[in-house]
Amino acid sequence: MINDEQLASLNKAIVEDDTLALEYLVLDIKPVDLAGFIRYQTTQAGLKLLTYLPLEERADVFGHLNVVTQCELAEKMTEEGLSQLFVHMNSDERADLFNELAEEKRQSILRRLAKEEREDIRRLASFEEGTTGSIMSSDYVTVVAETNGVKTNIAQALERVRHTAPNAETIYQVYILNADQQLAGVLSLRQLILAKPEATVDQIMTTELVSINAAEPQEEASRLISRYDLLALPVIDDNQRLIGIVTYDDAMDVAEAEATEDMHKGASIGPSDEGFGQATIRNLYSRRVNWLVLLVFANILSGAGIAFYEEMIEAYVVLVFFLPLLVASGGNAGSQASTLMIRGLATGDVGIKDWGKLLVRELIVASFLGLTMALAIVGIGFWRGGIEIAQVVAYSMFIIVIVGSLIGLSLPFVLVKLGWDPATASGPLVTSIADIIGVLIYFAIATSILAF
Amino acid sequence: MINDEQLASLNKAIVEDDTLALEYLVLDIKPVDLAGFIRYQTTQAGLKLLTYLPLEERADVFGHLNVVTQCELAEKMTEEGLSQLFVHMNSDERADLFNELAEEKRQSILRRLAKEEREDIRRLASFEEGTTGSIMSSDYVTVVAETNGVKTNIAQALERVRHTAPNAETIYQVYILNADQQLAGVLSLRQLILAKPEATVDQIMTTELVSINAAEPQEEASRLISRYDLLALPVIDDNQRLIGIVTYDDAMDVAEAEATEDMHKGASIGPSDEGFGQATIRNLYSRRVNWLVLLVFANILSGAGIAFYEEMIEAYVVLVFFLPLLVASGGNAGSQASTLMIRGLATGDVGIKDWGKLLVRELIVASFLGLTMALAIVGIGFWRGGIEIAQVVAYSMFIIVIVGSLIGLSLPFVLVKLGWDPATASGPLVTSIADIIGVLIYFAIATSILAF
Numbered sequence: 054m055i056n057d058e059q060l061a062s063l064n065k066a067i068v069e070d071d072t073l074a075l076e077y078l079v080l081d082i083k084p085v086d087l088a089g090f091i092r093y094q095t096t097q098a099g100l101k102l103l104t105y106l107p108l109e110e111r112a113d114v115f116g117h118l119n120v121v122t123q124c125e126l127a128e129k130m131t132e133e134g135l136s137q138l139f140v141h142m143n144s145d146e147r148a149d150l151f152n153e154l155a156e157e158k159r160q161s162i163l164r165r166l167a168k169e170e171r172e173d174i175r176r177l178a179s180f181e182e183g184t185t186g187s188i189m190s191s192d193y194v195t196v197v198a199e200t201n202g203v204k205t206n207i208a209q210a211l212e213r214v215r216h217t218a219p220n221a222e223t224i225y226q227v228y229i230l231n232a233d234q235q236l237a238g239v240l241s242l243r244q245l246i247l248a249k250p251e252a253t254v255d256q257i258m259t260t261e262l263v264s265i266n267a268a269e270p271q272e273e274a275s276r277l278i279s280r281y282d283l284l285a286l287p288v289i290d291d292n293q294r295l296i297g298i299v300t301y302d303d304a305m306d307v308a309e310a311e312a313t314e315d316m317h318k319g320a321s322i323g324p325s326d327e328g329f330g331q332a333t334i335r336n337l338y339s340r341r342v343n344w345l346v347l348l349v350f351a352n353i354l355s356g357a358g359i360a361f362y363e364e365m366i367e368a369y370v371v372l373v374f375f376l377p378l379l380v381a382s383g384g385n386a387g388s389q390a391s392t393l394m395i396r397g398l399a400t401g402d403v404g405i406k407d408w409g410k411l412l413v414r415e416l417i418v419a420s421f422l423g424l425t426m427a428l429a430i431v432g433i434g435f436w437r438g439g440i441e442i443a444q445v446v447a448y449s450m451f452i453i454v455i456v457g458s459l460i461g462l463s464l465p466f467v468l469v470k471l472g473w474d475p476a477t478a479s480g481p482l483v484t485s486i487a488d489i490i491g492v493l494i495y496f497a498i499a500t501s502i503l504a505f
Numbered sequence: 506m507i508n509d510e511q512l513a514s515l516n517k518a519i520v521e522d523d524t525l526a527l528e529y530l531v532l533d534i535k536p537v538d539l540a541g542f543i544r545y546q547t548t549q550a551g552l553k554l555l556t557y558l559p560l561e562e563r564a565d566v567f568g569h570l571n572v573v574t575q576c577e578l579a580e581k582m583t584e585e586g587l588s589q590l591f592v593h594m595n596s597d598e599r600a601d602l603f604n605e606l607a608e609e610k611r612q613s614i615l616r617r618l619a620k621e622e623r624e625d626i627r628r629l630a631s632f633e634e635g636t637t638g639s640i641m642s643s644d645y646v647t648v649v650a651e652t653n654g655v656k657t658n659i660a661q662a663l664e665r666v667r668h669t670a671p672n673a674e675t676i677y678q679v680y681i682l683n684a685d686q687q688l689a690g691v692l693s694l695r696q697l698i699l700a701k702p703e704a705t706v707d708q709i710m711t712t713e714l715v716s717i718n719a720a721e722p723q724e725e726a727s728r729l730i731s732r733y734d735l736l737a738l739p740v741i742d743d744n745q746r747l748i749g750i751v752t753y754d755d756a757m758d759v760a761e762a763e764a765t766e767d768m769h770k771g772a773s774i775g776p777s778d779e780g781f782g783q784a785t786i787r788n789l790y791s792r793r794v795n796w797l798v799l800l801v802f803a804n805i806l807s808g809a810g811i812a813f814y815e816e817m818i819e820a821y822v823v824l825v826f827f828l829p830l831l832v833a834s835g836g837n838a839g840s841q842a843s844t845l846m847i848r849g850l851a852t853g854d855v856g857i858k859d860w861g862k863l864l865v866r867e868l869i870v871a872s873f874l875g876l877t878m879a880l881a882i883v884g885i886g887f888w889r890g891g892i893e894i895a896q897v898v899a900y901s902m903f904i905i906v907i908v909g910s911l912i913g914l915s916l917p918f919v920l921v922k923l924g925w926d927p928a929t930a931s932g933p934l935v936t937s938i939a940d941i942i943g944v945l946i947y948f949a950i951a952t953s954i955l956a957f
Contacts, residue, residue: 081713085732215698224695225677242694243676246667261533279761280537282754284736301753302734305760309731312764313848319771320844320932321837329849330859337870341841345874345906346881348837352830353885360826360889367822374812377832377940378804385773385800385933389793392772396765397781407782418789422797429798433805437812454797480772480932481837488829 055086063090067098075105084110088117092331096125112141121327123150127158136165139174143222145190145303148177177297185274186267188307189288189297192222197230198237198255207257208250210240222300226285229258235293236264241284264289267296271307276401278304315399318476319392321348344481351485355380358492365496365503371438372499375430375446380491382426382450383457384484390415390461391478398465398475408466415462416455423454445502449495456494457487507538515542519550527557536562540569544783548577564593573779575602579610588617591626595674597642597755600629629749637726638719640759641740641749644674649682650689650707659709660702662692678737680747681710687745688716693736716741719748723759728853730756767851770928771844773800796933803937807832810944817948817955823890824951827882827898832943834878834902835909836936842867842913843930850917850927860918864911871910875903897954901947908946909939 055063059082066074079087079102087106091099091114103111103126115123115138127135127150139147139162151159151174163171173191180186194217196210210227218224227245229238238258248257264287265274278286278301286304288297314324321344327336359366359376366372394411397403403411427447434446461483465475507515511534518526531539531554539558543551543566555563555578567575567590579587579602591599591614603611603626615623625643632638646669648662662679670676679697681690690710700709716739717726730738730753738756740749766776773796779788811818811828818824846863849855855863879899886898913935917927 083713083715083733085734211698218695218699242698243670246663246694246698247670261535263535279754279757281535282537301736301757302731305731305753305757308757308760309764309852312761312768313852316764316768316771316844316848319768320840322841322844328852328854329845330855330863334866334870334873337845337866338873341838341870342874342877345834345837345841345878349830349834349878349881352833355829355833356826359829360823363822363825366825367819370815370819371812373815373818373825374808376828377807377811377944378801380829381804381807381933381937381940382797382801384936385797386793388772388933389774389797392768393774393781393789396768400761400765400780402780403782411782414786414789418786418793421786421790422794425794426797426801429801481833481840484836484936485833488833492829 055082055090060090063102067094067101070101072105075102079106079110084113085117087114091118092122096129099126100129108137108141112138116142116146119326119328119331120149120153121331124153127154132158132161132165136162139166140170143190144173144177144192145188148174149187151178152182180267183271184267185265185269185271185288185299186297188271188274188303189267189299190222190303191297192220193226193228193285193298194218194221194224195228195230195295196240196254197232198258199232204253204255206250207245207248207252207254210254211245211250214242214245222298223285226287226298228287228295228298229254230295233292234295236262236287236289236295238262239287262287265299266291271299272311274299275304275307275311279308280401311399315395315476318474319395319479321345321479321481344479348481348485351482352488354489355485355492358489358496362496362500365499369438369442369499369503371442372445372495374437375434375442375449376492376495378430379446379449379453379495380488381484383453383487383491384480385457386419386422386454387457387461387483387487388480390419390458391464391483392461392480394462394465395476395478398469405466405469408463412459412462415458419455419458420451422458423451426454427451441502445495445499448502449491449498452498453487453491453494456490457483460486460490507534507542512542515554519546519553522553524557527554531558531562536565537569539566543570544574548581551578552581560589560593564590564595568594568598571778571780571783572601572605573783576605579606584610584613584617588614591618592622595642596625596629596644597640600626601639603630604634632719635723636719637717637721637723637740637751638749640723640726640755641719641751642674642755643749644672645678645680645737645750646670646673646676647680647682647747648692648706649684650710651684656705656707658702659697659700659704659706662706663697663702666694666697674750674752675737678739678750680739680750681706682747685744686747688714688739688741688747690714691739714739717751718743723751724763726751727756727759727763731760732853763851767847767928770926771847771931773797773931773933796931800933800937803934804940806941807937807944810941810948814948814952817951821890821894821951821955823894824897824947826889827886827894827901828944828947830882831898831901831905831947832940833936835905835939835943837909838871838874838906839909839913839935839939840932842871842910843916843935844913844932846914846917847927847930850921857918857921860915864914867910867914868907871907872903874910875906878906879903893954897947897951900954901943901950904950905939905943905946908942909935912938912942 194214196213214224225242227240231237238260239262240258263281267288285298285300290296323340427450430450431443431447434443464478468475468477646666648665666676677694679692683689690712691714692710715733719740737750737752742748775792879902882902883895883899886895916930920927920929
């Protein structure tokens, strides 16, 4: 992180337009930290800072900015400057940026690039957002297993690694290709430097390898990297040809973004590329309003349920005292169950096939929870309304907690079966459904016990 | 993952006690997948499978099991077998297991190990759970910058890497120590294989490095690794001496566990080491019951608020129709705000110092949200209760949504100031608080407009 002293010096140098001080300062700051600083600067100041960096580092810092800031800066750059940046950026990052630029800008950049780069950008930019293809990089090291019938040996492979190293995102995994460019195996640099130089590559390469198709969702790539502790995951096309890699650091970013998205969904908030700190008012409004309004209409059903029992409420107005507490308890227990379920599904800890088993367990857990909460509340029921109200409240609590929990556990499953994201079973949605059912259960039990 | 065919063959081989088939089958299955399979077996079957594995792989598979299953298996192993496993396990995993074993078992294992291993286990096991020290590994490669005044060169460093490789978790980062065992720099294997063999280590090593004190929380280690895209993070003691490393794969596990814990907290569920799939009824009950009961008592306040306005409800029973809808909306908007805030703080996207700025933005966003929702509901208010009720409902909605949102945004900050985890500001808690305040706002506005 940038310390306070560095921050003060940076700000001073920018205000005073002190070129020398800036050039000196940026030497000591890591690219990602410099990017963090630039995010909070005006486009003007950001551009100025970037120009003081050597091209390699400039591309590195630029790559750490989010796409919104990148676009703002790109707008103000010369086409020559932007093209240079494109040449030095990581292949996956520049493809993302490319997708966000205006058509005119894209064409002018492509025109300035060499054929190879141009094709690389076009190819990577063609994958749909959210797929593994959209986050893969084309900067990796490959070695062909044999050339014209002669098998490649370790010394030759190492030579090739040394040669490719400056342009590769990772050289710690070397992918071995057969004559059809298909992925035949992998060698770690560890294996390479420990093997005898004259051994052939196909003798020591690992052939049991984990790979992924470019069309698979990026979460799946992230999950595989995490599960198998991979440094990089090779990405293949439908013909088993190696077309890219996803590195562990991109997998970490995907996992973080997915967790954020799931947490937001859990509170009925739509997804966004903008971080919360920088999000605009329009962005926040539009991500929140839809569900809020939808839930209002769901809650009208609760109100309608209450209105249906209007006469009973007039006769026993004490029932209203317990209404918020009972329906909230069903919603809370339901949110707990749905959250456990959604996260369990997301981490692969439970699967769709486990529903029956989990439902039985949930029934038992919820029964104990309902019993505990009924006991917690029965005395207050007696105090406020006598023995009959105490009974109504205790029985209602017991049943509402069980029903709420079972709904919470089941909703994510139902959504998956419908082809939706289970995380849509947000706390507010589960709570609203549990509220409606809670109202009905409460007044039904009251009707039967109070013989109204 | 294990495919269905492999699964069927594994089960068949276990039932039939078919040693040969088992030995052959496990060759093709990755350690983590085999561990996943063993988790769902009886201890007996798990032990049988493990014995068919060569010691190295057995330790690898065993290391991928969770600590609960490890302990169950360890109970049934001979002391000799368990000690052998300890020798071959990763240093961080064995220290975790060691901490869970009975004192008697610990002593018997320590007695069977060499002095160096014994001290390593004691040292790693001594760090408190949740600290960086508790997840660090001691299997890394170090090179001293100079010996007796002679500087180490690249060829010597590479020789040392080759020599240490079989026991190191990663050889891709080589840590350079000064004479006091302090961390002086780092060399990546990439730098090593590209450098001239006769160059000295201190000429090319990176001295600007990111490190962490062993006492820092493990989330901080995970965050640094993610932020700076590190393969491994060196861990130092108070005297800057290198005492361990945290690898990127452990950082991914920490990040996933932290996200799970935060999501669970967001639904008022306590933390646990057990996954949801395997959790016992007792575990689930105890993690859920405390907050549920606490929230019941919070909701009694809502009930009390309603009871306070009993006479008004008897006069205008239509007010009850809108009660669930209004208080739920405040709770929903509040949950959204608290979730955005909590996740923003967790990912470092916003900081405590940003509160004022964020509060102003939230006020504007919530005003628009409140206005939208008031408009959505005003017609129904008119239909159910005429112009005055429509006014009461619309004004209440507007104010309740704003107040709920501001509470949701602020609660995580207040908790941080009190030294608590901001994630404690769960959806159910925010909803309960918003409910109480919603009831009061609603009836206060009703009192004033209806001139009751």
